[in-house]
Amino acid sequence: MTTMTPDAPEEPTNRPAPMHRVREWMSRPYARSIMILTVVIGFILLPLCWLILAAMNQSGAPASPIMEDIQTTIFVFTLISIPITAFVFAVLVYSLLGWKHVSGDEVPADASPAIRGNFVANILWSVITSLLAMFLVVWGLMELAQITANSYGTVSADEQPGGSSALIVNVTGQQWVWTFEYPQHDGLTSDILYLPKDRAVYFNVTSKDVLHNFWAVELGVKIDANPGAITQTGVTPNKAGTFNVRCAELCGLHHAYMQTEIRVLEKDAFDSWVRENGGQRTS
Amino acid sequence: MTTTTTAPPNATVFGAEVPQPPQHGKPGGIMRHLNFGTGLLAGIVGAVAAGWITAALTPTSASNATFAPTEPEYVYLAVLIGWVVGFMLGMGAFVGPVRWLLGRDITHADAEYMAGKDLGFRRYFKFTTDHKVVGIQYLVVTLVIFALGGTLAMLIRTELGVTWAELFAPTFYNTIIGTHGIAMVIAMIVVISGPVGNFIVPMMIGARDMAFPRLNALSLWLLVAAVVCLISSMFVGGIQDGWSVYYPLAAQAPPGMLGYQMTIIVFAISTGVASVNLMTTILTMRAKGMTWSRTPILVFGVFAASLMGLYAFPFYQYSQILALTDRIWDTVFFNPVQGGSVWLYENLFWLLGHPEVYVILIPSMALALEIMPVFLRRPLFSFNFAVAGIIGVVALSGLVWAHHMYMTGWAPAVNYPFMLSTEMISIPVGFLVLVAIGTFWRSTVWTRLPLMAIYAVVFNKMIGGVTGIYLSDVPADQYFHGSMFVVAHFHYMLMGAGLFGAMGGIAFYFPKMTGRILDERWGSIGLWTAFVGFQITFGSMFVAGLQGQPRRVLQFDDMFNISNWLSTIGAYVIGLGMLIFLAAIIFSWRSGDVASSNPWGSKSLEWQTATPVPLENFEVLPVVTERPYNYGVPDPYEQRMKSLDGDLGPDTRLESDDKAGVP
Structure with a gap:
């Protein structure tokens, strides 16, 4: 049949x-x-x-x-x-x-439709x-x-477009502080990150001892600080104010306290901060 | 020289006469006197002896390249090696190979003794080869590790909840973080492949035992030896560097780091041995007629986990062996100060680290798919899609490791392909979700504890999966990497999907493993209490991560206080729920309702054996004639008979078609 x-x-x-x-x-x-x-x-x-x-x-x-x-x-x-x-x-x-549902110890009857796959649904x-x-x-x-x-990508500082107008900051992590050096300003150093508003900033990040992670929270910057290597990134802050830097990689005893501030200043305020702290005026 | 060789009489194995190898002296030999007690004794003696000799040989003034005194390091390493070797000797792990080398092969009587025949309760404390005994041993060992890791988790949350004071010294806090991490990772890796993989899988495929029963016992007792190494590390400075122990921070660590390294080296051997054993068993010992399309999905899951473990764990082992030589003999693999590479370590570690999460997740998902047809009384929705999902995850799992290294600056250009491969994984995982919801579709739900756990698994899996999409994306990860968000995400995956699945699995297989039903009421109360606590804890941890709290910190800004308080309250609720669940396990095991041999009415082979399962499982090996999960599918034999009837009588088929006809 x-x-x-x-x-x-x-x-x-x-x-x-x-x-x-x-x-x-x-x-x-x-x-x-x-x-x-x-x-x-x-x-x-x-x-x-x-x-x-x-x-x-x-x-x-x-x-x-x-x-x-x-x-x-x-x-x-x-x-x-x-x-x-x-x-x-x-x-x-x-x-x-x-x-429907059933409870109890009794094994229920095989009442559910025995669907083995459905071409359209799959x-x-x-x-x-x-x-x-x-x-x-x-x-x-x-x-x-x-x-x-x-940000920085993989290009070195000198080859960056508009490299001369960009601010370069060498970020160094060590247990358990951040140090920020401004090589364009006679190697001025600070433990608070001062940045100018609306100007490209490039970070050369490294570490003196163990791994750290440089996390500028509100700027969206995050990169490991590796001993023996320089990692590079960058950002252009577009808002003045006070923001946070935290370490986002376990770096030993006082990892929790390895944080500092970012102060993004207007151009003039930044220049005067540089002058007051002994750096020469640029641009 | 006279020989005492005697030829023992032939043994009868399943009705066949089998000639026995010649024996020297009394039958049985030393293995009949070895057990866990002699293992502990020999381990302690070995540890003390090795430590004492090393202390005597090492000049106390010696120091390493970082001016740390080397004597405690050498002594602790010698103690660990002495412990592992002594313990395994005392357990009788080497009896078989040594006898084989001496030309005295094991007789049938010896093999039965090793399988624990007629030993009663004592067989759980011996180097027993029976897969069911090993399964129970794995379950107990896993529960012990969970108890350790869970206690440490409570300590972590207590410290983070007490925001107004530093409750623990940073050294102790970092130690509990690292130890909690690695203990839980080890426990989660074995929680399904160990108890269920050993106890159930051989029965599920219709085999009498694993392919290599002695390797099976070896893998278990190596795990025990490794766990003791891990616990011992807490007394010599602890593991202060998280479970990933990145270099060069690990180089600064106290000798406890050696405990971590030895734990991993031994654990990787244990996992490798277990993986080979499970894979061989599954490949070669399936019952007659059990083709791949008739093999239950859990078997695929355990096979996939073993396969991934087999290639992932060697990377882990190498990374720790190299780290060990860096530490002890001043080699320079990872220490950048002398020219090593931290990125090399990170790559080796994550080559383990990412397949490892699928080693945990895939058995759990497969177990969920195994449980669902039984309680929904219907076939799995698209078995082929489930298998394709598992294959897809396995195929991609080895190609995604560097997404843990997006922010290391190691190679920014490879972030693109790794982002691609990582996000692709959501497609095969989506297949598994489809099979799950397809099986729920239009089902009558038998609301028993094992199935209810699966609801929790699918719910958590969705949240973990969606948050995983953020983390696989480099721009989003640029915010989330190293924050509490990551911690919450992987707890949703490993604990929310993995552990809750394992709890469902324990409830499901409890009647077969113990002969009793897991108490439904208290088991459910425990499960749902833990579930509610889980959502509170890790839901608020997501918020803490979004707010920008880094992970592994013991103090933080006030803005994170509320989410951390909530998280801590939730953690205590989880702890309460887990204790209730544990109590349900213990009391049901001792005095629960006695279960029939197949209380769930399952069609799988493992439920067709008697309970308690006899040695060698099956009197006559089964033959498989149909696909798994044929619930509600008409028996093909009956169908054939019906169609024959139809041939003889009037044709009713066309009539009924007419009635159902749609204009």
């Missing part, structure tokens, strides 16, 4: 048109409930996009284009992650509250998650290129 010979006519199929099937699926009560739940949970999660930034801004709003880029990235990533997270949570919630999920991942990768690569262009 079920064997098919080439001559036999094809069995008639009552498979409805695709749009009809989609509509039929959408009209199922659980499908509708899960979609509504997804939207509700999505909107509950949505404020996270701003709450995350609010938490990040608690010590001070972004003070450089780099930090602004970082915050945009984090905002976008949160936004992109919410739909999938909301959908998974919606299924979890609905499976607990919507579909393809949809793979394509959507892959597209999202690709978007994140492309976004990340572009932002990284942007940030690298905004």
Whole structure:
């Protein structure tokens, strides 16, 4: 009966048109409930996009284009992650509250439909998650290129565009203090990082003993201080104010106390700070 | 010279006469007198002897390149080596090879003795080769390590919660941070592959034991030896440099660092041995008819973890051997002052470090997928996607390590490809999530503890996964690297997904392992208390990280106070929940409800054996004829009979099609 010979006519199929099937699926009560739940949970999660930034801004709003880029990235990533997270949570919630459940010691009957895979669901999920991942990768690569262009990248100080107008700061970590040297200003040194506003600053970061990590929090600058090597990065502060430097790499006993301040000053104030501390005036 | 060689009578093994090798002297030999007590004794004697000889030979005035006195270092290293060698000798780990070298192979009676036949409770304290005994031993050892790591975690949170004072000296604080880290990493690596991998997997694939039973016992007792090294380090200065012990900070550390290095060297051997054993067992000893598509998903997970462990742990071991020689013999691999490279160390370490998180996560995810069909009474949604997900993670796991080094300045240009490979991992992990929610889809839920734990796992896994996307992205990582955000993220992955999955696994396999049901009520109370505490602790730790609190600090600005207070309160709630869960385990093990041999009505092979499982598991080896998780799938034999009936009677199929017809 079920064997098919080439001559036999094809069995008639009552498979409805695709749009009809989609509509039929959408009209199922659980499908509708899960979609509504997804939207509700999505909107509950949505404020996270701003709450995350609010938490990040608690010590001070972004003070450089780099930090602004970082915050945009984090905002976008949160936004992109919410739909999938909301959908998974919606299924979890609905499976607990919507579909049937049994308890007790008795092994229940095998009442759930024995679904072994669903071509449409598999393809949809793979394509959507892959597209999202690709978007994140492309976004990340572009932002990284942007940030690298905004900071030092791998180019040495002399070869930087506009190198003469940039301020160079040699950052040295040692257990458990930061020292900032201004080679363009007669090697003026300070344990507080003074920076001019709206002027490119390049950091040559190194360490005298163990690994440290130079983290200028509100400027979005972070790079390891390695003994025996100089790592390079840079930033252009665009906001005057007082910000934080913390060490973000365990460096021994007083790692927790290895922090200092950044003071971003207007150009004139910075120049006078340099003069008062014995450096020669430049530019 | 007269020989005492006697030919023992043939042994009967599963009904077959097997000739036995010739023996010298009394049957059995020394291994019948060795146990954990003699192991401890020999270990202590070995440690004291090695330490004393080294102390006598080392001039007290000797110092190393950094002017630290070398005598305590040499003595401590000798003590550790003496302990490990003595302990393994005293346990009887070398009896088999030595007898083999002497031409006295082990008889069937000896093999049965080593498998713990008729030894009762004593078999848990011997070099026992039975995989079920090793599984239980692994479970107990893991729980002990968790107790240690958990206690240290409570101390860490106490210090961070008491924001108005420095409760501990920085040396002690750094020690508990490092020791907590490495203890928990070790425990999480073995928590599923150890107890479940050893106890359940051979039964699951229909084998009588592991492929190499003596290596199985070796891997367990090496782990015990390693853990003692780790604990001993706390008495000689501790591990003050975090679990990653970056150079050159590690060079400044007190002798406790040697304890870390020996722990890792021994632990890597243990893991390597266990991995080879599990992989060989899975590859060669699956029951007749168990093709890859009929192999349960947990077996894939354990295999994947072993495979990753096999290539990852050697890097770790090399890094610690090189660090050890740097320390003891003034070689210069890592110390930049003399021309070494800190980046070399970081690369070697993270070549372990990232596959290692998947060594922890993949068995946990596979265990979740193993539990779900049983309690949802249906097949796994897309078995092939689950396997593809596991394969994808394994394939990518070795290509992502340098995302831990985005901010080191080591090679800024490689940040691009590593960002690409790291974010790609979200695709195969997404497959596993799809299979999980697909299996929940339209299911009748049997709300028992093992399944409820899986809800916790999927929830935590989503949060850990999404925050992982931030960290894999270089610009975002430029803010998060080295902050509390990272700590919260990997706790969501390793603890939230890994440990809660393991708790579900323990509840699931408890009836088979102990013959009793894990108390549902108290087990659930423990699990959900820990879950709530977990969200509070690490939720507020995310906030602390966002605010900009670096990790591994013992004091911080006032702006971080509130999130740290909350985090500490949550940590105590976790501690309470874990204690309740532990109490549920202990009391159920002693006096819980007696379980039938298959209380969950599972179709897997491991549940078809009797409880308690007899030695050698199966009287007759099973033959597998269908795919796993065929719950609610009509029996093909019955289907065939029905279709034959249909041929004989009127054709009902077309009629019913007509009725269901859609215009």
